[in-house]
Amino acid sequence: MRKAAYAPNxxxxxxxxxxxxxxxxxxxxxxxxxxxDFASGLGTPSLRLGVTGLARxxxxxxxxxxxxxxxxxxxxxxxxxxxQGRITRAYLEPQPDDDLPRFAYEDxxxxxxxxxxxxxxxxRRLSQLRLTVDYTxxxxxxxxxxxxxxxxxxxxxxxxxLLDLPLLGLSxxxxxAETVAASRLAPRQALARDWHSFLATLDPLAPADEQxxxxxxxxxxxxLARCRGGDVSLSALPPxxxxxxxxxxxxxxxxxxxxxxxxxxxxxxxSLGALMARRYDSYAAKVVKPFFFGHFARLDCQIVLxxxxxxxxxxxxxxxxxxxxxxxxxxxxxxxxNSWASAMFGRRIERIVFAAAKADLIHHTxxxxxxxxxxxxxxxxxxxxxxxxxxxxxxxxxxIRATREATVKQKGEELACIVGIPQQGETIGGQVFxxxxxxxxxxxxxxxxxxxxxxxxxxxxLHFVKFRPxxxxxxxxxxxxxxxxxxxxxxxxxx
Ligand SMILES: Nc1nc2c(ncn2[C@@H]2O[C@H](COP(=O)(O)OP(=O)(O)OP(=O)(O)O)[C@@H](O)[C@H]2O)c(=O)[nH]1
Ligand SMILES: [Mg+2]
Numbered sequence: 400m401r402k403a404a405y406a407p408n409x410x411x412x413x414x415x416x417x418x419x420x421x422x423x424x425x426x427x428x429x430x431x432x433x434x435x436d437f438a439s440g441l442g443t444p445s446l447r448l449g450v451t452g453l454a455r456x457x458x459x460x461x462x463x464x465x466x467x468x469x470x471x472x473x474x475x476x477x478x479x480x481x482x483q484g485r486i487t488r489a490y491l492e493p494q495p496d497d498d499l500p501r502f503a504y505e506d507x508x509x510x511x512x513x514x515x516x517x518x519x520x521x522x523r524r525l526s527q528l529r530l531t532v533d534y535t536x537x538x539x540x541x542x543x544x545x546x547x548x549x550x551x552x553x554x555x556x557x558x559x560x561l562l563d564l565p566l567l568g569l570s571x572x573x574x575x576a577e578t579v580a581a582s583r584l585a586p587r588q589a590l591a592r593d594w595h596s597f598l599a600t601l602d603p604l605a606p607a608d609e610q611x612x613x614x615x616x617x618x619x620x621x622x623l624a625r626c627r628g629g630d631v632s633l634s635a636l637p638p639x640x641x642x643x644x645x646x647x648x649x650x651x652x653x654x655x656x657x658x659x660x661x662x663x664x665x666x667x668x669x670s671l672g673a674l675m676a677r678r679y680d681s682y683a684a685k686v687v688k689p690f691f692f693g694h695f696a697r698l699d700c701q702i703v704l705x706x707x708x709x710x711x712x713x714x715x716x717x718x719x720x721x722x723x724x725x726x727x728x729x730x731x732x733x734x735x736x737n738s739w740a741s742a743m744f745g746r747r748i749e750r751i752v753f754a755a756a757k758a759d760l761i762h763h764t765x766x767x768x769x770x771x772x773x774x775x776x777x778x779x780x781x782x783x784x785x786x787x788x789x790x791x792x793x794x795x796x797x798x799i800r801a802t803r804e805a806t807v808k809q810k811g812e813e814l815a816c817i818v819g820i821p822q823q824g825e826t827i828g829g830q831v832f833x834x835x836x837x838x839x840x841x842x843x844x845x846x847x848x849x850x851x852x853x854x855x856x857x858x859x860x861l862h863f864v865k866f867r868p869x870x871x872x873x874x875x876x877x878x879x880x881x882x883x884x885x886x887x888x889x890x891x892x893x894x
Contacts, residue, residue: 460799522556
């Protein structure tokens with residue numbers, strides 16, 4: 400297997416026309432569904448698109464790119480309605496929930512297209528967007544009677560909060576036992592030392608002491624922050640508001656932490672354990688439940704964005720942790736019979752895309768391997784989530800493509816590289832980038848057997864550098880498979 404490398408020979412041995420722009424137009428077309436909403440007599444039909452993903456997985460970039468492509472009628476060959484010129488107008492309307500801020504589309508776009516081109520900042524609060532699309536239906540009957548208008552409702556939120564969903568299915572005692580056990584294994588153990596030393600002094604059955612609760616919460620939060628650090632890049636780090644408190648910063652709702660108790664422990668009234676359990680229950684009831692039922696219930700379709708490349712950068716521990724975090728989250732979306740969620744939802748997700756985000760960080764010849772890795776890490780979770788009857792797709796995606804491709808000859812070998820402007824401070828093979836200069840990068844060969852990504856042994860072989868956003872081409876952002884993804888998720892609504 401070939402290791403990641405900076406290809407300094409790029410430019411020296413490479414003519415301009417050797418830079419190949421690759422076309423990613425897949426030949427497969429997605430079969431369109433029925434004429435569902437056109438006959439709806441009351442109001443304009445709406446579609447709730449769930450954009451699901453852990454922190455930094457690419458949700459805000461995806462939503463911004465989707466809205467930008469529709470508002471600007473970007474050429475999207477595999478998104479039929481747009482390709483066939485049937486979308487007559489797309490515009491933003493006030494979001495349906497007056498108590499939620501509007502998704503800051505204009506601000507994100509302004510950052511992406513400013514002279515210094517920056518990605519959006521990490522999302523700190525919930526926001527919502529209603530994109531209304533006027534279109535001409537395809538069929539003769541639909542054209543006569545159809546309403547020709549669809550609202551697409553999307554919510555954006557900090558990815559950390561998604562990690563809270565599994566807490567709804569766990570008691571405080573179960574969550575404590577699970578969290579403490581996980582923190583005693585590598586690589587978490589070394590990062591948990593301070594918190595563990597304090598934890599060892601706490602007696603869950605002793606009378607409650609507010610100062611103990613405060614200190615435990617502080618030390619536990621620092622432990623979570625360390626687990627998220629770049630070199631370990633772990634994902635399963637609930638409660639989500641500990642790392643991204645939003646407007647709950649400093650709230651007593653966040654003053655709890657796991658204690659060293661058994662999953663079936665009995666915590667007497669007035670004890671420290673009982674105090675922690677009460678706060679955990681309040682957090683679940685007042686923070687997690689409204690978030691979940693307010694925004695994830697009644698989804699019609701869903702895209703799950705997964706940043707497998709950052710986890711691959713950090714190694715097998717990070718990959719396994721990502722698999723666990725996604726598994727736990729998807730479990731909360733269970734749609735099968737007997738699930739508490741399905742009882743509340745009433746509506747089922749019809750289509751779901753698992754997208755390996757930021758696929759522009761590797762050469763397209765590696766996309767199959769990236770998709771195989773994603774398939775491996777979400778397969779069990781998706782099966783357990785019992786997305787009954789839902790159409791499922793797995794695809795490498797770059798909502799905004801920051802690189803192009805080039806083949807670089809180095810030491811007699813042809814390397815399939817990507818070319819772009821690495822962000823300031825990014826490094827590879829001792830080379831530090833200044834954020835201004837274009838470079839060709841060979842990120843290393845992804846393993847042919849996806850299991851290797853979870854088993855380990857790839858450490859040091861792969862390196863995915865962050866690139867600055869691209870220049871827009873005319874009014875469009877370059878992308879990889881955004882059109883195919885939109886066709887899969889939304890296509891049948893525009894029939
Ligand atoms: N090259 C490339 N990078 C991307 C793409 N999408 C996202 N990124 C990178 O991933 C980072 C995170 O993207 P966001 O869209 O902010 O992720 P998010 O899921 O909204 O993250 P939170 O708000 O923290 O939950 C960006 O700052 C970019 O560095 C893409 O299509 N291509
Ligand atoms: Mg975001």
